[in-house]
Amino acid sequence: MESIPLTWEEVARVYGRKIYNFAYRLTGNPADANDLVQEVLLRVRRGLANYQPGSFEGWLWRITRNAFLDDVRKKQRRPTAPLPDEVDRWDLASAEGADIEYARLSLGDDIQKALLELPVDFREAVVLCDVVGLSYEEIAAAVAVPIGTVRSRIHRGRKMLRDLLS
Amino acid sequence: MSHPSELISAYLDGELHGKELATLTKHLSSCGRCAAELEDMQRVRSAVRSLPVLEVPGGLVPEADPVVVPLRQNRGFLVGAAAAIVAVVIAVAAALAPDPGSVSIDELNSRFGARASLDPAFGPAKIVEPAVFGE
Numbered sequence: 001m002e003s004i005p006l007t008w009e010e011v012a013r014v015y016g017r018k019i020y021n022f023a024y025r026l027t028g029n030p031a032d033a034n035d036l037v038q039e040v041l042l043r044v045r046r047g048l049a050n051y052q053p054g055s056f057e058g059w060l061w062r063i064t065r066n067a068f069l070d071d072v073r074k075k076q077r078r079p080t081a082p083l084p085d086e087v088d089r090w091d092l093a094s095a096e097g098a099d100i101e102y103a104r105l106s107l108g109d110d111i112q113k114a115l116l117e118l119p120v121d122f123r124e125a126v127v128l129c130d131v132v133g134l135s136y137e138e139i140a141a142a143v144a145v146p147i148g149t150v151r152s153r154i155h156r157g158r159k160m161l162r163d164l165l166s
Numbered sequence: 167m168s169h170p171s172e173l174i175s176a177y178l179d180g181e182l183h184g185k186e187l188a189t190l191t192k193h194l195s196s197c198g199r200c201a202a203e204l205e206d207m208q209r210v211r212s213a214v215r216s217l218p219v220l221e222v223p224g225g226l227v228p229e230a231d232p233v234v235v236p237l238r239q240n241r242g243f244l245v246g247a248a249a250a251i252v253a254v255v256i257a258v259a260a261a262l263a264p265d266p267g268s269v270s271i272d273e274l275n276s277r278f279g280a281r282a283s284l285d286p287a288f289g290p291a292k293i294v295e296p297a298v299f300g301e
Contacts, residue, residue, distance in 0.1 A: 017222050151176045154179070
């Protein structure tokens with residue numbers, strides 16, 4: 001009998017919403033978030049065969065942030081990020097119950113825009129902490145840095161957000 | 167006077183312990199600048215945590231196993247009995263071949279659920295007043 005802990009479909013169902021929210025808050029638009037979630041699930045599907053019992057969430061978030069970083073590196077070579085206005089229209093046109101969804105999204109618009117202004121390392125630390133809800137230890141494991149670095153990135157990220165939002 | 171500013175976020179996140187916690191608590195009681203920064207950081211933290219939780223777009227994550235669907239449509243006793251037999255077989259197999267390293271979906275759900283119930287910020291999206299920054 002194989003010792004695979006979960007099927008990738010189960011991982012998708014249990015963690016899909018968290019991975020999507022992580023992806024959306026880091027990329028700032030639904031198209032990139034969708035691509036990132038698909039890439040993460042693909043990597044999970046491939047990786048589960050070789051998964052060694054241990055911290056499953058640590059493994060999953062390591063895959064997730066690595067997929068995000070690979071995406072950032074790819075885009076740095078070929079920058080095609082849409083403007084924020086285009087993002088809003090895309091959401092409005094495609095979402096079911098568009099009015100409600102738009103109200104929900106615009107509520108956090110200024111915060112989302114400020115998040116996107118942060119350097120990637122700080123944005124990632126703040127999102128893993130405040131959106132995904134990981135502990136500092138879990139973030140350190142996912143990002144492969146010491147806990148002191150996580151602490152510093154979160155604090156500096158929040159200070160930058162304060163300045164951007166004031 | 168040195169300001170242990172970098173400890174402030176860790177303090178808010180419940181990630182500060184022992185000597186560092188004592189140092190910061192003592193410092194905050196006598197330093198207006200750090201007390202103000204604590205308030206700022208609290209506001210930023212709440213603002214990010216108040217971001218609406220977005221639902222995953224349809225089709226991105228696979229739906230529940232389609233085998234479950236006929237049961238809901240009440241196809242009769244035979245389907246239920248078959249499902250019960252499958253469940254027993256799975257339960258027996260699981261009992262006979264425990265895998266201490268594996269993670270069950272119930273365990274994950276309970277961890278996930280526990281976090282949501284402990285921290286309202288991770289519950290369903292709420293409509294909240296956006297935080298106002300600055301004066």
